[in-house]
Amino acid sequence: MQKYDVAIIGAGLSGIVAARKLKQAGASVLLLEKEQTVGGRLATSITAEGKADIGAQFFTVRTEELQQEVEGWLEKGWVKRWFGEDYPRYTSVDGMSSLACRLAEGMDCVTSTMITAVNAQDSHIVLHDSSGSLYKCKRVVCTLPAPLTVNLIGKSSLGLKVEAYQKLKEIQFQPTYVGVFQLERSPYTPESGHIDKQLPADVERIVDHQKKGISKTPLMSVYMTADWSVSHESSESTLKMIKNKTSPYLDFRKLISEQLEIWPYAQAVTTCPHSFLEIDNRGKLLVAGDAFLRPGDQAGKTRFESAFLSGHDAANHILSDS
Ligand SMILES: Cc1cc2nc3c(=O)[nH]c(=O)nc-3n(C[C@H](O)[C@H](O)[C@H](O)COP(=O)(O)OP(=O)(O)OC[C@H]3O[C@@H](n4cnc5c(N)ncnc54)[C@H](O)[C@@H]3O)c2cc1C
Structure with a gap:
């Protein structure tokens, strides 16, 4: 059984951002993704003649945290300013999924693996995937769209916090x-x-x-x-x-x-007014993703930036707690 400090379920933007931050701080981190490639809703279709973004087309920036990152991405030539004045729309120079791939470079990541169960074992969490592999870790961040997280953790042997689980279930x-x-x-x-x-x-x-x-x-x-x-x-x-x-x-x-x-x-048509939730009684499992908005979020909706901030804040919480 493979052992990690933190396992992250879902390699969309929020999962990748959390993984990067935790890895930079020295944690051993594993990203687990059911699709063949990372990116989730940052998705690009490829034809012989070119590429078409088929999920997010662009992102806007309203926070210092994302602004700082975007300046680095602009310098590296990964993104460009596309159009718009008040809140410029930024986009990847070669398809949004390429940006996700660049951000995930160097991360330990298992793709084409669907997590099917999340259970407690001693002071750890054990994740099961559809092929029978097990992953043991101290903490887990689950970044699936909230209704999928409900399906996944609803049957878990971890004791869930009633109020937090209720908030999760309200996200549609x-x-x-x-x-x-x-x-x-x-x-x-x-x-x-x-x-x-x-x-x-x-x-x-x-x-x-x-x-x-x-x-x-x-x-x-x-x-x-x-x-x-x-x-x-x-x-x-x-x-x-x-x-x-x-x-x-x-x-x-x-x-x-x-x-x-x-x-x-x-x-999401209903969101959660916290950028992540600690959902089990022992504080080992965090749920995050684009539907988790910081209190007072300026745009008030799910988007690239809310996914970024959710992954960022969930990782900071784990680091401040370790
Ligand atoms: C059509 C469309 C257009 C959009 N346009 C814009 C836009 O122009 N601007 C903007 O800012 N935002 C836009 N968005 C929203 C933006 O794409 C999302 O907010 C953001 O990408 C979500 O990231 P995430 O990491 O929270 O979730 P996701 O990207 O959904 O990541 C979750 C990941 O979990 C994986 N997964 C699911 N189940 C399992 C499992 N059991 N085991 C392992 N892995 C699993 C999924 O495959 C996925 O990769 C758009 C979204 C869509 C769908």
């Missing part, structure tokens, strides 16, 4: 459907390639990745609203419906390829 997410279309002809989009105004009903935004600078050909992501996504079961006709909605904007007569991405947990 909504889905988002994203259609990705490779077109022959470039549509009209503003210089940035990002449109979120005056779009047809039910369409939240359209992004042209050629103009974003990460595709050689017109490669478009079409984001449907949460309300539309909730009310449509995924079926063979989902992409057709998305195309019908956006046909005034995009010319589908010469469509080269299409893909549907479904995010069952895209954004």
Whole structure:
């Protein structure tokens, strides 16, 4: 059985940020991720001609902590200022998943491993994965979208704090459907390639990745609203419906390829007013992620920055406690 000071379940932004901070402070840390790559909702689809972001498109900065990091990322050439004045939108220079990969470089990380149980053993926690491997650690940070964390830890042999567990259960997410279309002809989009105004009903935004600078050909992501996504079961006709909605904007007569991405947990509609929760009676298991907002969070919604701050604060809590 492998032993670590801290195991982090989920290698999305919040998990990666927590892992980096703990590792920098000298802890032995293991990231455990069910997908083949890290990044979670920082996701990028790759075609022969280029890349399309299919989760987060950009991030904004309202805190000193993220500002400091972003200055380092700008210096290294990992991110660029994309558009916007009041709160500039920053984006990765080569797809949001590449930023996640860069941040996770050098971390101990096991991908393609789904954690299925979290149990107490003596003064430690033991994590079980779907292939039967066990990981023993002193502390755990669980960074899955909150409803998945509820499923995972609800059956745990760790004694859970009733009030904290209740707060966790109150967090609700909504889905988002994203259609990705490779077109022959470039549509009209503003210089940035990002449109979120005056779009047809039910369409939240359209992004042209050629103009974003990460595709050689017109490669478009079409984001449907949460309300539309909730009310449509995924079926063979989902992409057709998305195309019908956006046909005034995009010319589908010469469509080269299409893909549907479904995010069952895209954004939280109810959040938690703490940047993480210590959820078990012995203080060994923290839950974190983008739906955990610092008290007084200025934007008041789940986003790149809330995930960053949640991972950052959870790691600081562990360090101050060790
Ligand atoms: C369509 C969409 C558009 C968005 N647009 C923006 C935007 O433009 N700007 C912005 O700021 N934010 C945006 N967001 C939100 C932003 O992407 C998220 O807030 C942030 O990436 C969440 O990071 P996280 O680490 O909290 O969670 P996640 O990225 O969800 O990470 C959780 C990780 O846990 C893994 N996992 C799940 N279950 C298990 C298990 N049992 N065992 C092991 N691993 C597991 C998942 O695979 C995932 O990698 C968008 C999100 C979506 C979906």
